[in-house]
Amino acid sequence: MIVKEDFLSKLRQLFNLNLYEVKIWTALLSRGISTAGELSEIGDVPRSRTYDVLESLEKKGFIITKLGKPLNYIAVEPGEVVERSKKIVNKHAKVQVKKLDSLKGSELLTELETLFTQGIEFVEPSDLSGALKGRHNMYTHMESMIKNAKKSVYIMTSSKGLVRKVDSMKPALQALAKKGVDIRIAAPLDKESKSIARDLMEFSKVKSVDKIKARFCIVDNKELMFMIMDDNDVHPTYDVGIWVNTPYFAGALSNMFSMAWKNMKDGSVAIKSLK
Numbered sequence: 148m149i150v151k152e153d154f155l156s157k158l159r160q161l162f163n164l165n166l167y168e169v170k171i172w173t174a175l176l177s178r179g180i181s182t183a184g185e186l187s188e189i190g191d192v193p194r195s196r197t198y199d200v201l202e203s204l205e206k207k208g209f210i211i212t213k214l215g216k217p218l219n220y221i222a223v224e225p226g227e228v229v230e231r232s233k234k235i236v237n238k239h240a241k242v243q244v245k246k247l248d249s250l251k252g253s254e255l256l257t258e259l260e261t262l263f264t265q266g267i268e269f270v271e272p273s274d275l276s277g278a279l280k281g282r283h284n285m286y287t288h289m290e291s292m293i294k295n296a297k298k299s300v301y302i303m304t305s306s307k308g309l310v311r312k313v314d315s316m317k318p319a320l321q322a323l324a325k326k327g328v329d330i331r332i333a334a335p336l337d338k339e340s341k342s343i344a345r346d347l348m349e350f351s352k353v354k355s356v357d358k359i360k361a362r363f364c365i366v367d368n369k370e371l372m373f374m375i376m377d378d379n380d381v382h383p384t385y386d387v388g389i390w391v392n393t394p395y396f397a398g399a400l401s402n403m404f405s406m407a408w409k410n411m412k413d414g415s416v417a418i419k420s421l422k
Contacts, residue, residue, distance in 0.1 A: 162209075162232055167192045167200045172209055175222045182217050207235070276391040285372065285388040286315050292366045292390075293319050299329040301365040301404050305378050308362055309334040313343050324350035331408060333359075336417045344414050355417035359407060363400065371397040 158169045167190075174190035175181055181189070187197040201220055204210045208231035213219040223231075250256045279285045293300055293316060300323060304312060309332070324330055330351035336344050347353050363373035372390045381387075391397065 162228075167196055168204055171197065171200045172204055172222075175210060175220055176225070178222075180213065180219050180221045182219055184217070186220070208232070276389070276393070279372075279388045279390060280385070282311075282383040282386045285374070285386060286312070288388070288390060289364050289372050290316050290319055292364065292370055292372065293323065296323055296328050296366045298367050299331075299365075299401075301331050301401060302363070303333045303356070303359070303404065304362050305360075306335045306337050306340045308378055309336075309340045309347075310343050313347065317346070320347075321350050331404075333404075333408065333411055336414060336421070338421055341418045341421055344418060348414055353414035354408065354411035355414060356407070356411050365397050365401045365404065368398045368401045369394040371400060373400075 155166070155169045155173070158164060158173070159166065162169075164172065170190035170192050171186050174186045178185070178189070183197045183201060184194065186192070186201070187194045190197075192200065201210065201212075205212055205220075209223055209228050211221045211223060213221055279288055300320070302312065320330055332347055332351055332353045333356045334340065334344075334353075335357055336353075336355040344353050344355075360377065361373070362378065363371060365371050370390075370392045372388050374386065374388045376387060378386065
């Protein structure tokens with residue numbers, strides 16, 4: 148049986164299987180029912196490993212063992228395998244989350260924080276910077292920045308970026324607003340983003356900007372992330388953001404943002420002008 152390598156690779160990633168497991172599984176799917184010896188030959192898996200692999204697949208709910216001499220194995224319907232796999236993943240995730248939650252206030256976390264505090268003292272300010280590739284990584288880091296804000300969060304983005312940021316960061320921004328953090332968001336407001344802007348105006352200050360094209364986030368006038376490309380011209384996977392933790396640079400950009408803010412159109416006015 149010939150199965151494309153990219154197909155096997157996708158299965159390994161989606162179902163968290165090793166190479167022998169996906170080979171035996173797909174071999175059994177192609178036969179419906181088969182013996183270990185037949186699957187070893189079809190899947191090109193060493194006979195000595197086949198029984199271990201089949202046992203593993205049975206524990207994971209991918210196959211059923213049919214008793215008899217010789218033993219036969221039956222493939223479980225793929226849709227059912229997906230549902231079983233989802234339950235396993237959810238169960239493991241809940242266990243892992245519970246373990247991580249238990250670290251709060253623990254001696255282990257205190258020790259880790261101490262190590263970080265001691266280590267950061269030896270870091271030069273110029274080293275507190277880095278590049279993040281991929282929009283998911285950028286937004287994850289930006290969300291961490293925002294969650295730690297104490298005084299202010301200033302965001303300038305594109306119309307599409309405004310929609311994306313609300314999807315991923317709205318809860319964090321709402322939590323900050325309740326603490327009295329000054330949240331200012333500037334973006335080109337159009338028909339696509341006006342409803343999002345209305346939602347944001349319930350807990351933050353929003354203004355429309357047309358002439359300035361930029362994407363950045365400034366937190367507490369000391370931490371900054373700015374994107375170096377137009378999001379209309381780059382695939383999300385290849386989008387790049389630069390993160391710096393320096394009051395000198397972040398503070399300067401924050402001052403420029405504040406000056407530009409005075410001349411931007413109020414969000415509610417901009418929305419009313421949209422037909």
